Amino acid sequence: MLERLAQLFQQQGTLSGLIIDEAEDMPSSSAYQSRFGSLVRAYRLIGFTPDRDYRYIEVNRALRMLHRQTVSETIAALQAQGCDVTRDPITDLLTINGEFTASLIVSRCRETGSGMRRCQLRFDAGLSPDITIAIRMNRENDAPLDYYFLPRTEMTSHRLGLSEEKGFMLDTYRHDSLESFISLSRRSRIAELAPW
Known part of the structure; x- marks a missing residue:
């Protein structure tokens, strides 16, 4: 899941729940939330920092x-x-x-x-x-x-x-x-x- 997320980040240059949900062959954003506790935590694990502070x-x-x-x-x-x-x-x-x-x-x-x-x-x-x-x-x-x-x-x-x-x-x-x-x-x- 993290490899796919990292690849999507490289392709798009940014990430969001909408970007994840619209990408083909990707788990849903809710699947990432469930697996990692939050999207922000999944982002952190692949080295992506959102523009907004989601802490x-x-x-x-x-x-x-x-x-x-x-x-x-x-x-x-x-x-x-x-x-x-x-x-x-x-x-x-x-x-x-x-x-x-x-x-x-x-x-x-x-x-x-x-x-x-x-x-x-x-x-x-x-x-x-x-x-x-x-x-x-x-x-x-x-x-x-x-x-x-x-x-x-x-x-x-x-x-x-x-x-x-x-x-x-x-x-x-x-x-x-x-x-x-x-x-x-x-x-x-x-x-x-x-x-x-």
């Missing part, structure tokens, strides 16, 4: 994978604490112990022209979860930087910007990991909370 496509793909993985790991951790968790297969909305709902979003880091980090959170207006767990990614977008547990009562907009200077109000919702959310979700017996 954001790979970052988005990695963040989608991180989202799926984190939702699954959160469910497993909640269940390990004895929580009953149901997951909506379409929206990934979690219902915990039949008592409250939680949604998890991943916010990629973007650098402003001045070099400041900024993350934009977009909330699904249709979900309206009781708690939104927002994962703010690091500068390289390859690992979580921190977590925000945002209650619905505080959500006045469907968008929220997080910068390096977040402000005191948002800091009250900031956590270094999901552990405190998992712990708070665990059911406790009344005798454990208020022994008398």
